[in-house]
Amino acid sequence: MTDVAEEMTYRLRVRGPMPATQGSPVGERIYWEMSEGTLEGPRIKARIAMPGGDWYRPGADGFGRPDVRVQFITDDDAVILLHYTGLVQMNDAFTKAAEAASATRFEDHYMRMVMRFDAGAPKYAWLNQHLFLAEGRLTGRDQIEYRIYRVT
Template sequence: MPSLEYEFTYRAALNPLIDIGAGPYGNRIVGEVIGGDFSGPRLKGKVLSGGADWALVGADGRLRIDVRLQLLSDDGAAIYLAYYGILEFNEKMQQALAQGGGTEFADHYWRTNPRFETGHPKYAWMNHGVFIGEGRMLPGRIAEYRVYRVS
């Protein structure tokens, strides 16, 4: 039976969301990442600016997450992070985004499946693992995720 092993927590600060509007695939919103940090037992460092979530809000009230961003470990390793996921865009989440407030992990269903790429030998284990994440909002438009490796 697989189990989950905690790897790290990361926080990504976001610019105000850009509402692209209703298109052929749903209502697109973009959340630009402007920085952040990550820390866990095996690695820590910074979330770099330049990434974003290119999410779609469906008629079912769920947000289809589509994130790509860059991490830089404290020892200089560049790590690419991409993930899809589902966020229940419920009243608590909408209120947090509108007012700059926070949510708790139990307030909504917010799950992701992170994938990592790096050429740094110390972090090669990230290239070969299966990971899941759970998210919440912190005050000030900061998305926080706990990331686990499936063993």
């Protein structure tokens, strides 16, 4: 049986959204910018190097589907790229917290991501060699926190 091990915490601040692409032949998208953020764990300490982006797709089923790409620089100057997708349940707890700029708990709504890292520095090769899953929550106005787990 496969297990997961908590590997790091990803905290970020978003900016946006831009107006949606309603009427697009490939479906509506809402763009959010990942303006600030950190990755912190026993084996990594990094910050967002430049803004990333989320081409978020709202769904008629009450779930949103993020498609995020963001760039990090570690405290020892390594570049790490992160691409993640997943599901965000837009239930009452999530909507009320987002409107009030307040926090949610991880168990208040379904916010799960598949995280895919790309690192060139040998010290961070482990990021390329494992699968990562995350659970998320809101932490305040335009702020999100993810607990990232490595699949062992």
